[in-house]
Amino acid sequence: MSKIWKDISALQVIFEKGIRWEVGTGDLVRFWQDVWVGDAALLLRFPSIFDIARDKEGFVNQFWVGRGEGGYWDIKVGRRLQGDEVEGYLSLLELLHGVSVANGGRDTVVWHDKPRDGFSVHSCYSWHRRNRAGSSVTANKYKEIWGCKIPLKVKAFTWTVYLRRILTKSYRARWAHDGDILCPLCQAEEETVEHLMVSCPMVRTVWGWLGSATRLDCSFSSLEELWEAGRRLRRPGDRSPGAKISQSYIPALFWAIWSTRNLSLFKGNVPYAENIWETAVHCIVDWGRFCAGAKNMCFREGMFIVQL
Numbered sequence: 001m002s003k004i005w006k007d008i009s010a011l012q013v014i015f016e017k018g019i020r021w022e023v024g025t026g027d028l029v030r031f032w033q034d035v036w037v038g039d040a041a042l043l044l045r046f047p048s049i050f051d052i053a054r055d056k057e058g059f060v061n062q063f064w065v066g067r068g069e070g071g072y073w074d075i076k077v078g079r080r081l082q083g084d085e086v087e088g089y090l091s092l093l094e095l096l097h098g099v100s101v102a103n104g105g106r107d108t109v110v111w112h113d114k115p116r117d118g119f120s121v122h123s124c125y126s127w128h129r130r131n132r133a134g135s136s137v138t139a140n141k142y143k144e145i146w147g148c149k150i151p152l153k154v155k156a157f158t159w160t161v162y163l164r165r166i167l168t169k170s171y172r173a174r175w176a177h178d179g180d181i182l183c184p185l186c187q188a189e190e191e192t193v194e195h196l197m198v199s200c201p202m203v204r205t206v207w208g209w210l211g212s213a214t215r216l217d218c219s220f221s222s223l224e225e226l227w228e229a230g231r232r233l234r235r236p237g238d239r240s241p242g243a244k245i246s247q248s249y250i251p252a253l254f255w256a257i258w259s260t261r262n263l264s265l266f267k268g269n270v271p272y273a274e275n276i277w278e279t280a281v282h283c284i285v286d287w288g289r290f291c292a293g294a295k296n297m298c299f300r301e302g303m304f305i306v307q308l
């Protein structure tokens with residue numbers, strides 16, 4: 001049997017299983033075993049990730065951290081991802097992107113949607129190929145993120161930022177027609193990923209502070225230029241704890257911007273550049289100690305001081 005036909009018949013079996021779930025609160029639907037996103041159970045689509053997943057029997061809501069649009073998927077694995085697992089993990093996140101667990105509404109069983117002309121092998125195969133091809137291209141460009149010495153959930157978040165796939169107000173406005181698209185930090189411009197992470201005046205100030213405390217060149221004006229500026233921080237082949245820590249600067253600031261933005265949006269806290277900066281410094285110091293192996297580390301007189 002050719003590769004294509006093997007793929008198609010595998011999918012057909014999955015299609016014929018029949019039911020899928022529409023997730024509301026997510027407390028009735030099993031994350032790995034039930035069909036609730038895409039057309040197959042996640043354990044069939046991502047067997048290698050399922051193998052190393054810490055929670056193999058949990059329900060969907062147990063993998064979702066936070067509330068509504070401010071939340072994110074946190075799929076814990078028992079050890080570091082290796083080889084093809086990295087790509088598998090990325091594809092899984094890509095599949096889950098745009099799916100969030102609602103605060104209300106019950107989980108309901110529905111039958112698989114049938115295409116108008118019955119089951120179509122062609123559309124099924126092109127869907128499959130699209131999913132595979134799309135994820136491997138994106139996985140490659142930002143692969144380095146997965147080697148950074150930072151928590152797994154932050155790696156996943158950083159990757160999502162570079163792909164411009166975090167659920168900003170601008171993104172959300174595509175399906176929720178409430179028209180509120182203003183950036184929660186500056187209240188002046190549309191909250192796109194690029195605005196929130198790169199060009200918002202408030203975050204610009206904080207990037208400037210990070211630039212003074214480190215060697216990060218802050219002349220970037222897009223996420224791609226920021227990615228390149230981040231790569232220039234590292235000398236090739238340098239595996240010292242200092243080099244590992246420098247890889248956490250940008251993810252820490254992304255994480256701090258997102259936390260401050262969510263506290264403002266969902267808790268009504270007034271956001272300040274200082275909040276973002278303090279959170280980022282706290283993350284960099286913590287991750288330096290607990291992930292990158294610095295014996296001791298602190299932030300003093302505008303500098304990160306590392307004791308190896």
Ligand SMILES: [Zn+2]
Binds near residue numbers: 186188
């Ligand atoms: Zn803004």
